[in-house]
Amino acid sequence: METNYAVEMKNVTKTFGSTVANNNVSLTIKKGEILSLLGENGSGKTTIMNMLAGIYFPDSGQIYINGKEESIRSPKDAYDLGIGMIHQHFKLVDIFSATENVILGQEGKERLNKKAVAARIREICDKYGFDVDPDKKVYNMSVSEKQTLEIVKVIYRGADILILDEPTAVLTPQETEKLFTVIRNMRAAGKAIVIITHKLHEVLSISDRVTILRKGEYVGTVDTKDANEMILTEMMVGKKVELNIDRKEPENTVKRLEVKNLSCYNKEGRLALDNISFTANAGEILGIAGISGCGEKELLESIAGLQKTARGSVIFNDPESGQEIELIGKNPKAIKNLGIALSFVPEDRLGMGLVGSMGMIENMMLRDYNKEGVIFLNKSKPKQVAEAIKEELGVVTPSINTPVSRLSGGNVQKVLVGREISSAPAVLMTAYAVRGLDINTSYSIYNLLNKQKENGVAVLYVGEDLDVLLALCDRILVLCGGKMSGIVDARTTTKEEVGLMMTSIRKGDTKDE
Amino acid sequence: MSKAAAVREPFIRITKRDKMPIWKKIIIYVVAIILALAVSALFIFFVTKLNPIDVYKTMWQGAFGGITDTVKKLHRSVTIRDICTLLLLGVALAPAFKMKFWNCGAEGQMLMGGVATAFMMINLADAGLPNWLLLVIMCVSAVIFGAVWGLIPAIFKAVWNTNETLFTLMMNYVAIQITSFCVAKWENPYGSNSVGIINQATQVGWFPTWFGQKYVLNIIIAIIATVAMFIYLKKTKQGYEIAVVGESKNTAKYAGISVKKVIIRTMIISGAVCGLAGFVGVAGVDHTISTSTAGGRGFTAIIVAWLAKFNTFFMVAITLLIIFLNRGASEIASKFALNEYASNIITGIILFFILGCEFFITYKMNFRKSAKEA
CATH class of the missing domain: 3.40.50.300 (P-loop containing nucleotide triphosphate hydrolases)
Known part of the structure; x- marks a missing residue:
């Protein structure tokens, strides 16, 4: 036998x-x-x-x-x-x-x-x-x-x-x-x-x-x-789990981010983004779908001021002053100094979003260590934030001083997402926010994103699981090889349609533009 | 037989261990030093036919003791003096290394600081300035020269991403050439091809003797630099930026940190402290300048910085050990008429064992038997 x-x-x-x-x-x-x-x-x-x-x-x-x-x-x-x-x-x-x-x-x-x-x-x-x-x-x-x-x-x-x-x-x-x-x-x-x-x-x-x-x-x-x-x-x-994403109809949507004719080259000199135009609204989750390497990384990094662009513009509509601010040509520091709360959960967590050798407290400081004090670091506020995130998102770590590189992938992601949400953003960009997370945590992240959306945040969600994209987002922007295949309504589209758009540019769409 | 071997698990497996409590680490270090002494003893006994105990006693005496009180005092003050200079260089490398900028140019940066110090000492000897003011001028110029020597490779790294290891190494040779040019220009007496003791009669620009001790100022400068650098790296925003840049340049950009600025600023600091070491070396120790003023200590400082994991307080212990070994080694070389190589081998064995500790602190060995029992 x-x-x-x-x-x-x-x-x-x-x-x-x-x-x-x-x-x-x-x-x-x-x-x-x-x-x-x-x-x-x-x-x-x-x-x-x-x-x-x-x-x-x-x-x-x-x-x-x-x-x-x-x-x-x-x-x-x-x-x-x-x-x-x-x-x-x-x-x-x-x-x-x-x-x-x-x-x-x-x-x-x-x-x-x-x-x-x-x-x-x-x-x-x-x-x-x-x-x-x-x-x-x-x-x-x-x-x-x-x-x-x-x-x-x-x-x-x-x-x-x-x-x-x-x-x-x-x-x-x-x-x-x-x-x-x-x-x-x-x-x-x-x-x-x-x-x-x-x-x-x-x-x-x-x-x-x-x-x-x-x-x-x-x-x-x-x-x-x-x-x-x-x-x-x-x-x-180990227990019953509700696998529901509570997607509300977007309310009071206003234009928050306008991307126009954005193009950029990657490090190898290849055209990574080719003439991308879309609008991200406050109070809405805009999904971005595509095979990895389709330009999703460059798109988010261009908006965040981390990627040199060749053409195009990104206009941020300030919710408080109503001003229109151009983000292209500004680095992350300049954007922050303008008071624009732009949160970004990058794909490379330990290589970009966090410092692996530092603990949670020091990682909380990463985004605004410069805000307070002149010479010395102020660790009391970051400590509170770190403790709050550990509590709310259930981060499993021996201590908030343990280097985050020693945490498991899911916990690292919780630390990163927690920090980015904690800064009360106007725009929240996430790249593969639930990659490596277990089902429970994934759904708590979806809920967090939905809550952000209800609070009037413009959420950009780059995801790889089409089922989730269809269930979570309001609209989905599909990229293929750096070009825009189109934007579809997540409530009416199908997985097959999005999958097809990910691999081939829909004919007609590109000609119309 | 081969089948039996296939079923058996490997003889030794190496696994990473969790953080080790400090007392365990100390035990490992103590065991390592004892082992090192035992191995060195074998070497001493079989190669030089000397009594190892005598040799160790002599090493100790060379660093901290002596037959008469005067010799003892001299030995101790020389040891402390050497510790101060090496410690300063180690402290200087800490910020650069923490940023993962491999500054191998401490040698040249120290030399440039020494050249600036000597220049001021020689040219302002008759200016009639109070000694403290002259010392300040010398110190400032040394710091500036050292900083410039650190700044040049930093700019090339920041703007054109050149290899800093090569660049800083090459800068050492430029500094040596500049020094030998200055030595030729300032030589005294003429034709001796050396600068000689500067201001020997007047002692202008020398560190003052306080409480009957010649090296009080050396100690003060070293302590201040050590403490200040510790605070700078651990508690300030700039220190935080250095840590972020060192970990990942992408993270730094993401956080809105200007990587170029941090590289340049940090190397200015690193070079400046090396220059300070040059000032201490010339005004506080040698009172002369030569191409061997740095004497390889810029490279020894790399070992110091690494062994101390860039923690400036650990550096104190490491420099103590290294200087002790150096002083002890030269003492046994002269007393037992050994050549320098014999004593270098002993130093090498001890350092080898200390470095070996790192392995046992980070990893655990699982032997076949013990694993089966567990």
Whole structure:
């Protein structure tokens, strides 16, 4: 009976310092099935799979591969056992072609024979329905192509057990569907597949069984056919959760931010924003959708005064004085000095929004340490803010002086969002505000944003989860490759429409402008 | 057999540990020093055939003791004097390093401060100024020269993003050339190719002797600089800006901090304190100027700054250790007729063990057996 299982993990425990990432977790993966590994962030999904892939070594517990106890000490051991993992962050060499990336790190004489490798890649592609051009350089590939290449790479190396860590996070709905098709083909070929995810609808549509982890512990495994969103959420969170976003009709909307013909170049000199025009209203959430790298980062940074622009203007309508103020050409300090409360939650939390080595208090000061005093820092107010945020958003930290880089991703995000909201903004820009947050916290962030909207703040929400964008926003601006595909009404549009606009400029729209 | 090996877990695994309580850290350091002394003892015994205990005793005497009271006093004051200068340089590097600006130019910045000091000392010797005023003038000019030497690489870094490590290193050689030019110009007596003791008879521009001690002013300046820099980095807005820029330039821009301004301002401060060290070195210690006035201490200061994790108070302890080792090493070199290399090896072994502590403080070793029991 044991031979049925491709993988059996028994009582596996892994700790990092005093944090227990996995506590006594046991799970099984059958051959020819798709297992979803479901859990909130920090529940230990990735850790347990990293132990299977040889990246971490368990503190205790046994791993059986095809019924035999094995010790996986390195990724190479994992490969030898036929285990391949596709990480969230791709591990590809940009300037190499697909073939060269596949050869990389392989032993044997094959590395000299690129043609043979390319031929085998094509063979694999035909068998499972992948779409990879062996000669294409990685830097010319889209995210979805890169991911496909990663999968081809592990199959080429003879993997029978595939682990995909949040594979759909960076894909459009159409690309996700394509990915699921090849995953089903692989299942048909008898491979064991694990998908790490926290998107419930994907779990339900692709997997055969679902294993749920919570806070590093094994909660249970259910057959997908017996599961629904309610059951899964409850197992994941440990209690019943209301998954509702209370979206009110926008009231008293007035123009707050007018972006006109905005264009800019990125660091590589490519046109990152091409003639973007829109209006963001006070008392409204404007969603911004697009594949990552479509210009969403540059757009927010241009408004915040962090990105040099080539053309165009951003007019801020001051709610108090009624004045129209041009933001282009001003740096963040100048904008702040004008009394414009522009809050910005950047995508790169520790690289831009926060200082990792500092505690919560010092991070609270980041935006207005200059306001009070002449020479010395005033830490009493930031301390109050830090304590309030810790309390209200439930930030888990040993102390408000603990460096924020030691906190988990979700808590880091709470600190950042909390600070940006605490300054009573007129405009609130958020880039992937709930990335890495668990369901509970995500919904509390949505509620916070909705509250801001009701308070008359103009909210710009860059998001990746289309379901959330449709449920949270009032209007959605869709970007594609730096160009505007259009603005749609979030209440009437569909996921498919937005997904399509994300990948192709709607004809007609661009001509009209 | 290979199968058995495959099932076994690796012999040693290294994991990061949580913050360690301070007493544990101190124990690790003490153990490291004892181990270092033991290893050095083996070296001393097998290579030089000397009694290690005697050698250590001599090291201690070289730094803090002596056979007679006069020698003891001399040793101690020399040790304190050297600590002051090195500490100043370490303190000077703290803000730059905290900003992740790798200022390897303390040597040159100190030399430039020394040159300015010597220039004022020589040219204002007969001006009839009160000594305190002359000292102030010398100090200010030294600080300005040091600051300029720090400012130049800072401007290039801020505007054109040049590599500050290379730039500051090269500036050292320029400073050395300028110094040797000045030495040639000011040489006294003529043809000696050295400046000689400046104002030896009048002692104009020398640090005054207070309470029968020659180095009181050195100590005062070092203490003030240490405390002031600590407060500057921890309590002021500018110190906060330095920390933010050091962590991430993007975060600094996001917070509305002008990165260029902070780089330039911080390097002016760093260079200025190096210049101050030059002033102390020339007016308070050597009373002359030569290309070896800095004597490599600008580089030793890098070790000081790093080992102290840029905390100026820890720097006091680190400089104490380094100067103790230096003084002790030169004492055993002369007393046992060893060459400098032998004593350098002992110093090296001790520093190696201290640096090794960092590893054990940050990481935990899990051996195969102990992990299974746990």
